[in-house]
Amino acid sequence: MKNRGATILAIIGAALLILPLVVHDTFVLRVLTEGVMWIGLAIAFDVIAGYTGYLNFGHGAFFGIGAYTIGILMMQANLPFWAALPAGGVAAAVVALIAGIPTLRLKGAYFAIATWALSRAIQQLALNVEFTGGPDGMRLEAFLNPQFFYYLMLITVGATFAILWYLLERAPFGLKLKAIREDEEGAKALGLNPTKLKMQSFVLSALPTGILGGIYAYWITFIDPSSTLGDLVSDQAVVMVVFGGMGTLFGPALGAILIFAFKTIFWAYLSDFQLLYLIILGALIAISVIFIPNGLWGTMFKRKADATRPQHQPEPASEPAALSAVAAPEEGN
Amino acid sequence: MAEPILKVNSVTKCFGGLTAVDDVSFSVEKGEIVGLIGPNGAGKTTLFNVISGYYAPTKGSVVFQGNDISGKPPYHLAGVGIGRTFQVVKPFAGLTVLENVTIASFLKHPKKADAERHAWQVLEATGLADRANVSAAGLTLAGRKRLEISKALALEPSFLLLDEVVAGLNPTEADRTVELIMKLKAQGLTILIVEHIMRVIMNISDRLVVLNFGKKIAEGTPAEVSSDPHVVQAYFGEEAA
Numbered sequence A: 001m002k003n004r005g006a007t008i009l010a011i012i013g014a015a016l017l018i019l020p021l022v023v024h025d026t027f028v029l030r031v032l033t034e035g036v037m038w039i040g041l042a043i044a045f046d047v048i049a050g051y052t053g054y055l056n057f058g059h060g061a062f063f064g065i066g067a068y069t070i071g072i073l074m075m076q077a078n079l080p081f082w083a084a085l086p087a088g089g090v091a092a093a094v095v096a097l098i099a100g101i102p103t104l105r106l107k108g109a110y111f112a113i114a115t116w117a118l119s120r121a122i123q124q125l126a127l128n129v130e131f132t133g134g135p136d137g138m139r140l141e142a143f144l145n146p147q148f149f150y151y152l153m154l155i156t157v158g159a160t161f162a163i164l165w166y167l168l169e170r171a172p173f174g175l176k177l178k179a180i181r182e183d184e185e186g187a188k189a190l191g192l193n194p195t196k197l198k199m200q201s202f203v204l205s206a207l208p209t210g211i212l213g214g215i216y217a218y219w220i221t222f223i224d225p226s227s228t229l230g231d232l233v234s235d236q237a238v239v240m241v242v243f244g245g246m247g248t249l250f251g252p253a254l255g256a257i258l259i260f261a262f263k264t265i266f267w268a269y270l271s272d273f274q275l276l277y278l279i280i281l282g283a284l285i286a287i288s289v290i291f292i293p294n295g296l297w298g299t300m301f302k303r304k305a306d307a308t309r310p311q312h313q314p315e316p317a318s319e320p321a322a323l324s325a326v327a328a329p330e331e332g333n
Numbered sequence B: 001m002a003e004p005i006l007k008v009n010s011v012t013k014c015f016g017g018l019t020a021v022d023d024v025s026f027s028v029e030k031g032e033i034v035g036l037i038g039p040n041g042a043g044k045t046t047l048f049n050v051i052s053g054y055y056a057p058t059k060g061s062v063v064f065q066g067n068d069i070s071g072k073p074p075y076h077l078a079g080v081g082i083g084r085t086f087q088v089v090k091p092f093a094g095l096t097v098l099e100n101v102t103i104a105s106f107l108k109h110p111k112k113a114d115a116e117r118h119a120w121q122v123l124e125a126t127g128l129a130d131r132a133n134v135s136a137a138g139l140t141l142a143g144r145k146r147l148e149i150s151k152a153l154a155l156e157p158s159f160l161l162l163d164e165v166v167a168g169l170n171p172t173e174a175d176r177t178v179e180l181i182m183k184l185k186a187q188g189l190t191i192l193i194v195e196h197i198m199r200v201i202m203n204i205s206d207r208l209v210v211l212n213f214g215k216k217i218a219e220g221t222p223a224e225v226s227s228d229p230h231v232v233q234a235y236f237g238e239e240a241a
Ligand SMILES: Nc1ncnc2c1ncn2[C@@H]1O[C@H](COP(=O)(O)OP(=O)(O)OP(=O)(O)O)[C@@H](O)[C@H]1O
Pocket: B015, B018, B020, B038, B039, B040, B041, B042, B043, B044, B045, B046, B047, B087
């Protein structure tokens, strides 16, 4: 089972790597690049939303902050792209750290509203200060190499996926975040510090998002407050994750692929009906929440009974042995 | 006698104008089971919340293994050896029973595989192993109470606070939990337990502390306490006294 999953992943990975050698159509490559980007945005969003239970309606702000950081550093400080790119991730992470202090105290809808308001404030800021170019936006030096951006996006998202997979599914961190999501007060009694874990989660969500924003800016070569700091990035991330399956990595990835494919096809044939697209997105959220609360992935792959139970008890008198493992009071202090 | 593991020194806890715990002092010796009893609203759970770090005392202090722990956060106290259960159970409902316990096992077993192995041992000991892969939301009340105990035990505490882990169970389930508690005592664990069921609390406690309206009204062996006129009055009202 596990091996089959790994094989499928390896085949998909290999296919994605050799794709540009086969596909020379720049439009197709462009769509693929953006699709890969959305996978990255969705899984990063799910760290705080799905694993930790804090629905961040300002996720797009991290994307925009990354984009603007790269734009400003390249065009105003004349830094090369590679020097500017990490700064985009760091800037988003720092904003998450600062924004997290007041907002992560809030619960449920209050957190969603606060993060949404904060992202609106950041957009207003970008519209009204000089160094961002205000409403006219900012043009970056053009580097027109579709293959380069495809591979850069693929490697960044691949690395993000691998790191998140390790931290959230292999290491204890993911389960600890889920404990916070399920019951913060109860988690405290088990030695978990909710404030610290929520901060770590928020930063971990913001960092790759800022980097993806930076790559996006250099790729598209033009950024303005409505394209990178608007609601659309947050809204689409929410739909992708809720539809795909919160609290998993494959769910949001699947959601991202399906929603982005739908958007691309819709845009190609029905570009006059943009409002309809938004209505369908909204309906999709409602339908997923009502009929498939675990999302597509969670519904397709119900958790299998874990086969980790020790098969052979080493000691025949298993109960006292197990108990002594449980109750080990400290002696002599 | 050695230094008591827990000393509660004149602890007062107020909520606005209400004094839920009023100048309470007592101590718990290593290896003892101390029962904390009193009518509904006497302040037992509030006192548990002060000892386990959920509330800072308004006045007074709590000393654990010689260190003043008053006002320290619960996650710190879990680390120094205080495990607790919740009267209103707090399962991580969206996670499996095994995952619930594994999260507690992380405290002493930072590697996931080790923590999982440890969680299995705890579940075997508490009798929940057969339910390990069930969602915690799917447990019965008895199962949830057992899960509370399992999570507290997975911390490998030296001191355990049990808040009504027997109440609401049928007699068979209650006996199993009492048996488990006695086994833990035999392992050397120190336990402070709140319980309304007299049959249980009188049998398992070495000593009892009685609260009424936030005040300590009696302390002593079960025999001493049950013949104490203050206690009889608190439980059965004026006429009985
Ligand atoms: N967070 C709180 N805010 C305000 N009042 C509280 C709070 N917690 C408890 N109280 C009040 O403090 C008093 C003591 O409550 P507590 O829960 O400690 O009693 P208890 O002895 O555990 O009762 P029971 O046997 O019913 O569990 C009650 O009057 C209760 O209403």
